[in-house]
Amino acid sequence: MKTKIVLIAIFSLICAQGFSQDSFGSVNYSIGLPSGDLKDFTDNVSGRGVAVDYAFMLKSNVSIGFGIGLQTFYEEKGYSSLTDGTQTLSGKQFNYVNALPLYINGAYYFGNSPNVKPYLGIGLGTMYVDKRADIGIFEVVNDGWAFLVKPEVGLQYKAAANIGLNLSYRYNYASDIDNVGSMTYSSVMIGAVWFY
Template identity: 35%
Template sequence: MKYLYAILLCSIGHSALAQSYASAQYSINFPMGNTADFISKPSFRGLTFDYRYEVTPRILVGVSAGWYTFYNEAGYDSYTSKDESITASGQQFRYMNSVPLLVMADYYFSEADLKPFVGVGLGTTYNRVDLEMGMYTWRADPWQFSVAPEAGLAYKIAEGTSALVSVRYNMSFSSRDLDSQSFLGLNLGLVTSLGR
């Protein structure tokens, strides 16, 4: 029993010393796979917000949320619905809004001012896909299981503040209403310490 108390006290002591961090990032996203088949243009409209808690100086866990919008004017084309019940032709406008909600884990290779890291996220993504053609709109808006591996660099620019650059591959798996969606995101932002 004494050992259990000792372990508990050490854990509480470590938690009191552990830091937490918040970051805001501007995200540029490049469609891949089925997403690129539907919308080929990169998106310059994206935001990512992250929170991390320091488990050890090199291992951080937390959450991530983002909002990324894609748009493409496809010109005159034909479109067949997924269930093949409708085919229409006309000037097409294609949109996708992607909102991932992920649980993240990161590993930092260094404790110096320049910190390379890798991470992975698991969770769900709300993907709303719209195809507008004249007076008609086709829409799919499922929640899809998602995985998001990431690699990046954090560089300390002031006490408690670091600049961040990372590349994250966002992959949402097929659901009943929508095929798998994927895109590669370039994230640029700032990380701020929230204290101990």
């Protein structure tokens, strides 16, 4: 077992060296803006989100990578009634949605400036959605996996040799899930970038 761990560590270091000077990682703070079925369930803008991305450059202006994120939404609905099947629940209602997108992405970078790079990107993957309605002491939970398409427009600013800033706007389109709906939202993101 120890031999396997050592081999995996060595392989990871070799791969990281292979991508060095041509790859970057970013950690982004995300503000989520709900739309569609999600807006009907939780109408509030959410400042509770994060995304972590890693990409390497195929050419000087094209990157490919992968990422994961988490965006949470919450809204207090007040006193209401909810019917689920043959049961009706009444009480103070709180709605929660947790969205976990997992994706691969590609981006095209415009311009020749080494420090400021506007870009357009697209991501494909899946999103796990956990949708909850708490009414009094009862909880109605619906969850599932959806197909994800994630177009993005952004700007990378290289502040120093190995660090920079990322500003972007993402539209996270998730396909319809039974008993959940389409949990589509936009993200306004700001984050730190590390160039390798």
